[in-house]
Amino acid sequence: MLQITGVSRRFGDVTALADVSLEIRQGEFFALLGPSGCGKTTLLRILAGFESPDSGTVTLDGADLLGQAAHRRPVNLMFQSYALFPHMTVAKNVAYGLERERLSKAEIRDRVGEVLAKVGLEQMAGRRPQQLSGGQRQRVALARAIVKRPRLLLLDEPLSALDKKVRAEMQLELKRLQHEVGITFVVVTHDQEEAMSLADRIAVFNAGRVEQVDEPVALYERPRTPFTAGFVGASNLFAGRACSAGLAADGLGVLPGVSDLPDGTPALLAVRPERLRLDGEQGQGVLRGEVADVSFYGGVSHVSVAVPGRAEPVLVATPGATQVRAGTRVALSWAPGDGALVPQ
Amino acid sequence: MTRSTVSGATAAPRSRRSRAPGRTAAGRSAVGRLVFLGPGLAYLIVLLLVPLALVLSYTIFRRGRFGGVVYEATGENFTRLLDPLYLDVIVGSLKLASIATVIALLVGYPTAYLIAQLPRKWKTIALVAIVLPFWTNFLVRIYAWIVLLSGPGLVNSTLGDLGLGPFEFLYNQGTIVTGLVYSYLPLMVLPLYAAIEKLDPQLREASANLGARPARTFVSVTLPLTLPGVVTGCLFVFVPSFGNFIIPELLGGGRSIMVGNLIRDQFLKARDWPFGSTLALALLAVLVVLLLLQAWSARRA
Ligand SMILES: Nc1ncnc2c1ncn2[C@@H]1O[C@H](COP(=O)(O)OP(=O)(O)O)[C@@H](O)[C@H]1O
Ligand SMILES: [Mg+2]
Numbered sequence: 001m002l003q004i005t006g007v008s009r010r011f012g013d014v015t016a017l018a019d020v021s022l023e024i025r026q027g028e029f030f031a032l033l034g035p036s037g038c039g040k041t042t043l044l045r046i047l048a049g050f051e052s053p054d055s056g057t058v059t060l061d062g063a064d065l066l067g068q069a070a071h072r073r074p075v076n077l078m079f080q081s082y083a084l085f086p087h088m089t090v091a092k093n094v095a096y097g098l099e100r101e102r103l104s105k106a107e108i109r110d111r112v113g114e115v116l117a118k119v120g121l122e123q124m125a126g127r128r129p130q131q132l133s134g135g136q137r138q139r140v141a142l143a144r145a146i147v148k149r150p151r152l153l154l155l156d157e158p159l160s161a162l163d164k165k166v167r168a169e170m171q172l173e174l175k176r177l178q179h180e181v182g183i184t185f186v187v188v189t190h191d192q193e194e195a196m197s198l199a200d201r202i203a204v205f206n207a208g209r210v211e212q213v214d215e216p217v218a219l220y221e222r223p224r225t226p227f228t229a230g231f232v233g234a235s236n237l238f239a240g241r242a243c244s245a246g247l248a249a250d251g252l253g254v255l256p257g258v259s260d261l262p263d264g265t266p267a268l269l270a271v272r273p274e275r276l277r278l279d280g281e282q283g284q285g286v287l288r289g290e291v292a293d294v295s296f297y298g299g300v301s302h303v304s305v306a307v308p309g310r311a312e313p314v315l316v317a318t319p320g321a322t323q324v325r326a327g328t329r330v331a332l333s334w335a336p337g338d339g340a341l342v343p344q
Numbered sequence: 345m346t347r348s349t350v351s352g353a354t355a356a357p358r359s360r361r362s363r364a365p366g367r368t369a370a371g372r373s374a375v376g377r378l379v380f381l382g383p384g385l386a387y388l389i390v391l392l393l394v395p396l397a398l399v400l401s402y403t404i405f406r407r408g409r410f411g412g413v414v415y416e417a418t419g420e421n422f423t424r425l426l427d428p429l430y431l432d433v434i435v436g437s438l439k440l441a442s443i444a445t446v447i448a449l450l451v452g453y454p455t456a457y458l459i460a461q462l463p464r465k466w467k468t469i470a471l472v473a474i475v476l477p478f479w480t481n482f483l484v485r486i487y488a489w490i491v492l493l494s495g496p497g498l499v500n501s502t503l504g505d506l507g508l509g510p511f512e513f514l515y516n517q518g519t520i521v522t523g524l525v526y527s528y529l530p531l532m533v534l535p536l537y538a539a540i541e542k543l544d545p546q547l548r549e550a551s552a553n554l555g556a557r558p559a560r561t562f563v564s565v566t567l568p569l570t571l572p573g574v575v576t577g578c579l580f581v582f583v584p585s586f587g588n589f590i591i592p593e594l595l596g597g598g599r600s601i602m603v604g605n606l607i608r609d610q611f612l613k614a615r616d617w618p619f620g621s622t623l624a625l626a627l628l629a630v631l632v633v634l635l636l637l638q639a640w641s642a643r644r645a
Contacts, residue, residue: 048549048553049552049553050549050552050553069552070549070552070553071552071553071554071555071556071557071558072555075553076553076554077550077553079546079549079550081544081546083544083546083547083549083550084550085547085550085551085565086569087568087569096551096554096556096564097554097555100554100555100556100560101555144554148554148555
């Protein structure tokens with residue numbers, strides 16, 4: 001439905017986007033995930049028409065999008081800072097886009113009422129944005145964007161200003177809304193958990209480039225680039241060369257993993273902390289080391305193990321509280337299927 | 345305007361708290377306040393309030409036969425104010441000042457808007473250029489207009505080379521308006537610039553994103569949100585224009601066209617201080633009404 005091909009944009013000597021190509025499908029919940037400053041906002045601003053790329057094309061349902069003026073595009077953007085009109089009430093803010101479509105007063109009133117009910121703000125219709133809490137403003141911004149029933153809804157870090165609890169509620173609400181209204185959502189975030197929980201597919205950005213586009217589970221279990229392996233969820237990364245049994249790691253011997261790389265290719269092996277098994281010193285293990293630190297997080301405990309021959313400690317996540325203490329000698333192991341090889 | 349009311353409001357509770365610890369502290373803080381406020385207060389009382397009270401009191405007295413004031417209460421000054429002769433001058437001044445204000449707004453708004461879009465470095469240069477005329481004496485600049493526009497002046501001689509004219513540009517109401525706009529345009533641009541600069545550019549983008557054309561965005565978003573700047577700029581141009589007597593004197597041909605000239609003539613030529621005071625009171629009344637309107641609109645914004 002939305003086809004982005006070879007889009008690049010530079011600001012002076014900063015490359016905000018470098019040859020970005022993406023295809024976003026009808027009705028999809030698509031996430032752009034990447035660290036701050038990697039060009040996510042720039043891409044959304046190009047789609048909304050506030051910025052033009054130096055090169056590349058964008059088509060929406062086969063029709064060229066870049067040639068259209070911003071106010072004619074069937075694309076609505078929910079701004080990172082909400083950009084609510086401070087001199088208008090909540091209802092006026094939401095009605096603004098509908099008034100531009102020259103709809104009848106009665107229809108505007110109905111649709112505004114409907115969408116405010118959907119985001120749970122009927123009582124706030126007469127208030128000004130300054131009189132609302134952060135979460136309420138965010139919902140007004142969302143209502144203002146979806147009331148137009150755009151073909152494509154762009155959300156720029158929609159939840160970043162909210163505290164953890166409200167955020168979790170809003171994530172559910174976004175997901176529910178997307179099912180109800182059937183609009184294609186493109187949501188930008190730097191929070192990988194948020195991307196994972198919300199999106200049907202995720203594009204991982206790094207320094208203006210698309211690193212990988214995949215479904216959340218595939219992205220988590222089979223990262224294809226070192227950046228993805230490090231950025232999406234915590235990973236233990238081992239450097240070495242691919243071999244038939246997995247990875248011949250520098251200074252650690254052969255580590256188990258599934259490899260479709262030619263033998264001898266420089267590669268990284270990524271193992272998720274929760275896939276590591278912690279055994280006593282006598283137990284079987286791929287690696288041996290000494291527990292350096294234990295942190296309890298409620299649901300899980302994180303144990304970091306110092307392994308001779310490796311600079312960073314290996315991180316292990318175990319459910320619940322753990323008996324091991326700092327200083328205990330342990331053995332670490334994992335199933336070959338839990339080690340993902342990433343070409344370096 | 346708004347700032348002074350705001351700081352006044354926050355200062356009040358603080359002073360009440362500082363008085364609480366005891367007499368000596370209260371006394372010390374009162375003395376301190378007097379030291380700081382004293383010069384300003386003295387200035388206001390001696391140079392503004394006392395002369396103002398005098399002028400206002402003259403309005404109810406009769407003029408002396410050879411100038412001066414005869415302290416004999418009368419209402420004749422006010423009845424004379426309603427004489428079409430004088431009423432016309434007041435209404436005419438209102439008209440000229442309003443036209444100058446509207447023109448200054450129409451020229452100043454796009455100017456301020458463009459300056460606000462410039463890159464940072466150019467903004468500063470443009471703002472300095474806007475206030476640059478203030479570095480030259482006001483009278484010199486007005487005389488420069490006479491040199492430009494007079495019969496054998498620069499404009500006419502250039503037009504003459506093209507086979508046009510000569511025209512009589514000087515000494516009419518158009519010249520007065522030109523002079524007023526020229527003199528007070530910077531006072532329009534600066535508050536407008538401050539208001540436009542403060543506006544979040546994302547609001548304009550949000551408006552476009554919701555389907556508004558540029559003209560609609562201007563009417564529904566940019567203009568309402570910069571309205572306090574518009575009101576302030578208009579006041580800054582209107583107030584000195586309305587009571588002006590130098591510009592009509594020099595560019596208007598020396599007749600009593602505006603209320604400022606009329607007041608000046610009553611005091612200095614006709615030596616009728618009571619009637620001059622009454623005219624001054626009328627001028628003041630108009631300005632106070634405008635200031636009240638401005639304060640009201642600033643509170644609403
Ligand atoms: N208008 C601009 N002028 C100059 N540099 C910009 C501009 N917009 C973005 N950039 C730069 O482009 C890069 C990407 O920015 P952005 O798209 O906002 O990142 P993100 O939203 O992923 O945090 C950043 O390095 C930023 O400094
Ligand atoms: Mg951003």
